[in-house]
Amino acid sequence: MSDNPDFTPNEMMTIAASRALRNDDVCFVGIGAPSAACNVARLTHAPDITLIYESGTIGTAPDVLPLSIGDGELCETAVTTVAVPEMFRYWLQGGRISIGFLGAAQLDKFGNINTTVIGDYFHPKTRLPGGGGAPEIATSSKEIYITMAQTRRGMVEKIDFFTSFGHGEGGDHRKRLGIDTAGPTLLITDLAIWKPDPATKEFTVVSLHPGVTRQQVQETCGWIVKFAEALDETPAPSELELTTLRDLQARTKAAHEGSGKAKAA
Amino acid sequence: MVKFLPLKQAVAENLHNGDSVAFEGFTHLIPTAAAHEAIRQGFRDLTLIRMTPDLIYDQMIGMGMARKIIFSYVGNPGVGLLRRARDAIENGFPRSIEIEEHSHAGMANAYEAGAAGLPCAVFRGYRGAGLAAVNPNIKSVTCPFTGEVLAAVPSIRPDVTFIHAQKADRKGNVLVEGIVGIQKEAVLAARRAVVTVEEVVDNFDDLHPNLTVLPRWTIAAISVVPGGSHPSYAHGYYARDNAAYLEWDEIAADREKFQAWMQANVIEKSADDFAARVEHLRKAA
Numbered sequence: 116m117s118d119n120p121d122f123t124p125n126e127m128m129t130i131a132a133s134r135a136l137r138n139d140d141v142c143f144v145g146i147g148a149p150s151a152a153c154n155v156a157r158l159t160h161a162p163d164i165t166l167i168y169e170s171g172t173i174g175t176a177p178d179v180l181p182l183s184i185g186d187g188e189l190c191e192t193a194v195t196t197v198a199v200p201e202m203f204r205y206w207l208q209g210g211r212i213s214i215g216f217l218g219a220a221q222l223d224k225f226g227n228i229n230t231t232v233i234g235d236y237f238h239p240k241t242r243l244p245g246g247g248g249a250p251e252i253a254t255s256s257k258e259i260y261i262t263m264a265q266t267r268r269g270m271v272e273k274i275d276f277f278t279s280f281g282h283g284e285g286g287d288h289r290k291r292l293g294i295d296t297a298g299p300t301l302l303i304t305d306l307a308i309w310k311p312d313p314a315t316k317e318f319t320v321v322s323l324h325p326g327v328t329r330q331q332v333q334e335t336c337g338w339i340v341k342f343a344e345a346l347d348e349t350p351a352p353s354e355l356e357l358t359t360l361r362d363l364q365a366r367t368k369a370a371h372e373g374s375g376k377a378k379a380a
Numbered sequence: 381m382v383k384f385l386p387l388k389q390a391v392a393e394n395l396h397n398g399d400s401v402a403f404e405g406f407t408h409l410i411p412t413a414a415a416h417e418a419i420r421q422g423f424r425d426l427t428l429i430r431m432t433p434d435l436i437y438d439q440m441i442g443m444g445m446a447r448k449i450i451f452s453y454v455g456n457p458g459v460g461l462l463r464r465a466r467d468a469i470e471n472g473f474p475r476s477i478e479i480e481e482h483s484h485a486g487m488a489n490a491y492e493a494g495a496a497g498l499p500c501a502v503f504r505g506y507r508g509a510g511l512a513a514v515n516p517n518i519k520s521v522t523c524p525f526t527g528e529v530l531a532a533v534p535s536i537r538p539d540v541t542f543i544h545a546q547k548a549d550r551k552g553n554v555l556v557e558g559i560v561g562i563q564k565e566a567v568l569a570a571r572r573a574v575v576t577v578e579e580v581v582d583n584f585d586d587l588h589p590n591l592t593v594l595p596r597w598t599i600a601a602i603s604v605v606p607g608g609s610h611p612s613y614a615h616g617y618y619a620r621d622n623a624a625y626l627e628w629d630e631i632a633a634d635r636e637k638f639q640a641w642m643q644a645n646v647i648e649k650s651a652d653d654f655a656a657r658v659e660h661l662r663k664a665a
Contacts, residue, residue: 146457146458147458169484170406170407170408170559170561171406171559171560171561172559181458182457182458182459182620182622182625183407183457183458183620183622183625184407184457184458185406185407185408185457185559185561186407186620186622187408187558187559187613187615187619187620189559190408190558190559190615191615196558196559196560197560198560198561198562198564198565198592199406199431199484199488199561199562200488200489200491200492200562200565202488203484203485203488203489203503204485204488204489204492204503207485208485208503208504208505231481231510231511236510236514237514239469239470240470241466241470242454242461242465242466242469242470243455243461244453244454244455244460244461244462245451245452245453245454245455245481246452246453246483246484246509246511247432247452247453247455247483247484248483248484248485249483250483250485250505250506250509250511251483251484251485251504251505251506253508254504254505254507254508255504276510277508277509277510278509278510278511279509280507280508280509283508288508289508292507292508293507293528293529294507294508370622371622371623371626372623
């Protein structure tokens with residue numbers, strides 16, 4: 116479609132996130148940025164990836180990105196669709212999910228996520244939608260990937276509410292709570308790729324996206340950023356990746372705005 | 381035994397002020413027509429239960445009908461926040477409401493326990509989650525066999541559950557297919573259940589034997605309301621009106637705009653108006 120070599124930071128984020136997924140992953144997909152990344156992976160290097168949305172759709176392959184986790188196309192293209200209790204009991208709690216892919220309203224350096232409230236829980240400044248499936252996705256998936264655009268309001272020293280537990284206060288905090296899954300192992304933002312320090316579990320920048328400086332990463336992050344000694348540069352999006360993402364987003368936009376037009380079955 | 385009733389009568393016979401009520405549907409098959417009928421009849425002091433209270437609970441909360449909500453995701457799926465619910469929680473407008481918040485896993489397990497006749501649900505959940513500290517109904521039990529500490533929540537037993545389904549047969553058995561969500565559990569957990577359906581067919585003889593069918597003796601009343609799920613969707617009948625979900629964000633953002641919309645689109649309308657709302661969303665045959 117496009118022969119424009121330029122790309123936006125958000126496109127770089129989605130594409131970098133998509134690259135982290137493997138063909139044999141079983142991925143529990145959060146809505147928004149994670150959903151775009153997971154479907155780009157499926158449409159490029161990971162055609163057999165199993166995408167699961169919490170509405171019970173297992174092995175889904177939508178042509179457009181769903182607006183909600185329960186859009187009809189998820190069910191129509193799924194290998195099977197199960198009831199919500201089965202989704203959470205057998206498939207998530209049962210340990211079948213390799214990657215839980217989450218977004219965040221607020222994130223701290225240990226990968227703890229807040230999507231519940233800004234301010235005090237009982238007297239909130241802003242009441243956000245809440246956790247939905249995330250509290251158990253965060254602890255029952257074998258690993259957690261997080262993706263979000265960087266802002267100082269979003270990436271904060273201290274989150275207002277622990278919706279989904281990451282590494283808590285760092286170190287072996289998960290283990291101390293009896294959580295035996297790995298937790299957040301990857302953070303992909305619009306500027307960089309981050310991985311937790313093996314000992315402290317603090318997210319550390321391991322790769323800067325093309326053209327991004329350390330200062331930019333620090334200016335859009337509310338905590339003092341740690342950088343790996345050997346800092347990589349994220350490969351720029353390939354033509355195929357960019358075209359796949361843009362086509363997907365164009366189809367999605369057309370489908371949602373003209374939602375009167377049901378697709379031919 | 382199930383009765384086929386006009387929606388107005390089905391709601392009047394089965395819902396009462398002060399009831400705990402679940403209008404369930406997980407994005408798909410949301411019982412909008414039943415909720416709008418409840419709004420027209422002006423019930424008060426309801427405890428509204430739902431995993432994903434979306435537009436219909438935003439509307440009921442905005443109309444001052446809810447005393448309490450029990451939920452796990454109080455958002456407009458894919459769009460953002462529920463602005464009437466926020467106004468109630470943040471500002472006590474039009475009245476303050478009590479909230480009991482869970483995760484999806486917590487709610488799903490609690491409904492299943494309700495359907496199973498158990499007093500509580502036990503599952504591996506809420507580990508490290510802040511909800512356990514602010515919701516006194518999230519407790520823990522220790523497995524007597526392994527010593528593992530597990531989460532426990534009370535089962536959900538609504539006074540009445542409303543769902544929307546694709547079809548009933550003439551005897552009143554009900555078929556739900558597609559994203560089946562939590563509806564079967566919500567019906568079996570409740571004391572009474574009311575189902576709106578797209579259509580009634582002679583029989584279910586040609587159905588696959590493992591489809592989700594609720595036998596007629598699990599349901600109090602059925603009302604035929606084509607389009608009754610709009611702006612949600614009915615798999616096989618019409619698509620989700622995503623544009624309406626996007627528009628709601630703007631309508632609900634303003635107290636007066638919300639009231640005007642409710643007057644024009646709910647108070648002055650009836651269940652018969654739903655069919656026309658989904659005409660443009662029906663799939664090409």
